[in-house]
Amino acid sequence: MNLIVTTVEQxxxxxxxxxxxxxTYKILDFPDLTVxxxxxxGSAVTAALIVKGxxxxxxxxxxxxxxxxAGVCTGLIHVKFKVRxxxxxxxxxxxxxxxxxxxxxxxxxxxxxxxxxxxxxLMDGIFTxxxxxxxxxxxxxxxxxxxxxxxxxxxxxxSGFLLRAVGDNANLVTSLAxxxxxxxxxxxxxxxxxxxLSGSIFCQEQRVFEIxxxxxxxxxxxxxxxxxxxxxxxxxxxxxxxxxLIGSVIYKACVAAALKFFEPQDMKLITAxxxxxxxxxxxERKKKVKGNA
Numbered sequence: 001m002n003l004i005v006t007t008v009e010q011x012x013x014x015x016x017x018x019x020x021x022x023x024t025y026k027i028l029d030f031p032d033l034t035v036x037x038x039x040x041x042g043s044a045v046t047a048a049l050i051v052k053g054x055x056x057x058x059x060x061x062x063x064x065x066x067x068x069x070a071g072v073c074t075g076l077i078h079v080k081f082k083v084r085x086x087x088x089x090x091x092x093x094x095x096x097x098x099x100x101x102x103x104x105x106x107x108x109x110x111x112x113x114x115x116x117x118x119x120x121x122l123m124d125g126i127f128t129x130x131x132x133x134x135x136x137x138x139x140x141x142x143x144x145x146x147x148x149x150x151x152x153x154x155x156x157x158x159s160g161f162l163l164r165a166v167g168d169n170a171n172l173v174t175s176l177a178x179x180x181x182x183x184x185x186x187x188x189x190x191x192x193x194x195x196x197l198s199g200s201i202f203c204q205e206q207r208v209f210e211i212x213x214x215x216x217x218x219x220x221x222x223x224x225x226x227x228x229x230x231x232x233x234x235x236x237x238x239x240x241x242x243x244x245l246i247g248s249v250i251y252k253a254c255v256a257a258a259l260k261f262f263e264p265q266d267m268k269l270i271t272a273x274x275x276x277x278x279x280x281x282x283x284e285r286k287k288k289v290k291g292n293a
Contacts, residue, residue: 002133003256005133005134005137006256007252007253007256008137008249008252009136009137009140010252011248011249011251011252012137012140012141012143012144012248012249013140013144013198013201013202013205014198014202014220014224014248015144015224015245015248015249016144016147016194016195016197016198016201017035017039017198017217017220017221018220018221018224018225018228018245018247018248019147019148019151019194019245020067020192020193020195020221021035021191021195021218021221021222021224021225022221022229022240022241022244023163023187023190023191024191025221025222025225026167026225026229026240027163027164027166027167027187028163028166028167028184028187028188028191029167030078030085030089030167030184030187031085031086031089032085032089032188032191032192033086033089033090033092033093033218034070034071034088034089034092034093034096034188034192035089035093035192035195035217035218036093036214036215036216036217036218037070037092037093037094037095037097037214038096038195038199038214039195039198039199039202039213039214039217040199040209040210040211040212040213040214041063041067041099041196041214042064042066042067042196042197042198042201042202042203043100043199043200043202043210043214044099044100044101044103044104044109044209044211045059045062045066045103045196045200046059046060046199046204046209047104047109047111047203047208047209048103048105048109048209050111050114050204051109051111051114056114056115056116056117056120056204057117059200059204060117060143060200060201063196063197063199063200064193064194064196064197064200065193066196067189067193067194067195067196068190068192068193068196069189070096071185071189071190071191072185072188073092073095074088074089074091074092074188074192075088075181075184075186075187075188075189078184078188079182097211100211101211104209107210107212108208108211109208109209110207111203111204111207111208112207112208116204116205117139117201117204118135118136118139118205123135123139136205140205143197143201144245147194147197148241148242151190151194151241152239152241159183159186162178162183163183163187165183166183166184166187195217195221199214216268216271219271219272219275220248220251220271222275223247223274223278224244224245224247224250224251225244225247226247226282227247227250227251228247229243229244229247230278230281230282231243231246231247231250251274254274255267255274258270258274
């Protein structure tokens, strides 16, 4: 039972990251490797602020803002300096490694004795007795649902429509007298804001900032997006954001199940193999769709 609860907790936290990757990968068609740097950026900002006594809930907002800035920088490098999308992400990811170290002060910052969004007087009063085991799961679910609903509402606005149009038909955006470059920068800002928010929650759940926590974050996000959008594509009533969150749960469940039969040090290999299988399945589905068309 504990394994199931832990898996759901992790999948919901990474599900928020997956929502950000969904924007860049599915909507903007932008391979944004900034994710591997912006995820620990959220952790670094959170750890640095919590140690100084800042309200843990406020760190979520500040972390989101930090992610927005990171996304804007990636967008500016790509749009204004005409650097290719993949290279723009790599440049920003590399720069964020040093920025994260500067913000946190060291490669590892424990916050075990500090208050967090999971451990404070309010939450301890709500989740008492046996309910305390589900505290992280419920809080993570609430935050993930809020992020999903806000993103869904945003996509229904004019700005959200333009964001979707940039990936599908950039000429349409230009014909509407809008700068597609600025729309792309906005999309990257929102995406990395969500990734940074995920990193902030992860830091408070793990009770520590670790500089290498973002390694492979893009793989987790992409796998969640591909699983969700591939499995539930035929379910027209299900929103893509919902499918992405469910995809994150499925992916983390697969990793947890695989670890039951392998050693913990094999996790990266398991992740790589799972991701390869997911990519192959995704490509096969696309071929079938094109063949039927």
